[in-house]
Amino acid sequence: MGYTGKHNELKSIFNPGLREISIPGSEMKIMNELFSSDFASDKFSIESDRMIEENNSFTYPVFVPADRNSRKVILLLHGLNERSWIKYLSWAYYLSLNTGSYVILFPISFHINRSPVLWSDPRAMIPFVKERRSIFGETEMASFANIALSNRLTEDPMRFFNSGYRTVRDLVQLMSMIRDGSHPLIPKGSRVNLFSYSIGAFLAQIIMMGNPGNLFSESKLFMLCGGSVFSNMHGTSKLIMDSLAYEKLYNYYMVRFEEEIKEKSPLIDFLSSSRLGMAFRSMIDLGRFRSFREKALCGLSDQLSAVGLLKDSVIPAKGIMDTLSISGKMPSYETCDFTYSYSHENPFPIHDNHLSLMVDESFEKIFKKASLFLR
Numbered sequence: 001m002g003y004t005g006k007h008n009e010l011k012s013i014f015n016p017g018l019r020e021i022s023i024p025g026s027e028m029k030i031m032n033e034l035f036s037s038d039f040a041s042d043k044f045s046i047e048s049d050r051m052i053e054e055n056n057s058f059t060y061p062v063f064v065p066a067d068r069n070s071r072k073v074i075l076l077l078h079g080l081n082e083r084s085w086i087k088y089l090s091w092a093y094y095l096s097l098n099t100g101s102y103v104i105l106f107p108i109s110f111h112i113n114r115s116p117v118l119w120s121d122p123r124a125m126i127p128f129v130k131e132r133r134s135i136f137g138e139t140e141m142a143s144f145a146n147i148a149l150s151n152r153l154t155e156d157p158m159r160f161f162n163s164g165y166r167t168v169r170d171l172v173q174l175m176s177m178i179r180d181g182s183h184p185l186i187p188k189g190s191r192v193n194l195f196s197y198s199i200g201a202f203l204a205q206i207i208m209m210g211n212p213g214n215l216f217s218e219s220k221l222f223m224l225c226g227g228s229v230f231s232n233m234h235g236t237s238k239l240i241m242d243s244l245a246y247e248k249l250y251n252y253y254m255v256r257f258e259e260e261i262k263e264k265s266p267l268i269d270f271l272s273s274s275r276l277g278m279a280f281r282s283m284i285d286l287g288r289f290r291s292f293r294e295k296a297l298c299g300l301s302d303q304l305s306a307v308g309l310l311k312d313s314v315i316p317a318k319g320i321m322d323t324l325s326i327s328g329k330m331p332s333y334e335t336c337d338f339t340y341s342y343s344h345e346n347p348f349p350i351h352d353n354h355l356s357l358m359v360d361e362s363f364e365k366i367f368k369k370a371s372l373f374l375r
Contacts, residue, residue, distance in 0.1 A: 002360035003348060004360055010090055014061075028065055028096060029064050030061050031061070031185055035059065037170050039055075045162040052110070054116055058114050060106050064096075070101060072193075075194045076197075079198030081241065083115070092105055094363075095367065108163060109164075140242060143239075145238060146242055153241060153249050157249045157252035164280070192215075194221045196226060197225055198225050201221075202230065204221050205227065205279075209297070222305050224347070228320045229322075229323050240345070254284070307335075307336055308320040308336070309338070310335055347362075
């Protein structure tokens with residue numbers, strides 16, 4: 001069965017409310033595991049965000065390979081403003097099947113099922129779109145799909161950093177469970193690699209560069225439609241955020257961020273004294289802490305591989321190449337293009353006509369490359 005058929009099959013059987021899901025004709029299965037995030041460590045966010053219970057306790061899907069004794073794991077990190085796992089199920093299935101790995105689909109803070117159901121309900125969110133228009137006027141790319149994120153980032157651009165920081169803390173907790181043998185599914189001491197897409201690649205790069213607790217020293221990272229510094233991204237999209245939110249976010253991190261963090265605080269202590277904090281700062285713009293970023297990426301060159309798409313307007317291929325084009329040893333990079341209409345948000349669209357064969361072939365090409373690298 002090709003990508004399109006597998007996508008439709010997995011979409012029809014996936015239920016995040018079930019503990020275990022069998023995949024027809026396969027020894028692989030999907031397990032939905034419970035995760036309790038230590039929100040007490042979320043020291044930089046605002047109180048109201050810490051009280052959103054969906055972000056503190058949630059489930060995450062794990063694709064369990066036929067060989068339950070496998071000591072290989074792939075951590076899959078998704079894109080910005082995602083509200084469902086559906087797009088990623090076939091990605092995880094292919095990676096697990098072709099590498100023999102457990103594949104963990106872990107939600108970024110305030111995404112997927114770590115956010116209130118209301119945020120993904122079109123009928124419930126339309127009034128918020130109208131309210132935003134009444135306050136700010138017409139805004140490009142405003143939609144019910146991006147209104148929750150747009151409002152939140154317009155109100156406080158630091159939520160972009162806070163969400164990433166909280167996610168990293170959660171991933172450290174998850175990685176420690178795998179290392180120590182306390183994970184309910186994965187064998188103790190398994191090696192964890194990463195597959196990341198879009199903003200998940202930005203997060204994964206920072207994790208690899210910062211290497212908290214030395215938990216990612218042996219990890220490999222494959223990036224799809226990602227790998228660029230923040231300033232080379234263009235996040236305005238009906239599926240991501242509207243133009244006002246993006247302008248606020250861009251101006252904050254490009255103009256105000258470094259100025260505002262000069263005052264003595266726990267935040268500046270973290271951003272200045274930890275490799276993780278410095279990695280984040282260095283990934284904002286090509287000219288910002290360039291020597292730190294290039295030295296870190298050069299040291300990771302054998303552990304990184306990236307694919308950009310020629311017609312990607314959100315994270316352009318050139319921005320990825322410019323970020324990875326460092327003196328010394330450059331990580332593996334390739335720009336691809338497809339014969340059908342695609343976008344950053346939907347590189348492998350589902351069709352019920354002859355185009356599905358083209359999409360299947362393109363998906364196979366990209367994920368074969370990823371599987372060989374992460375095997």
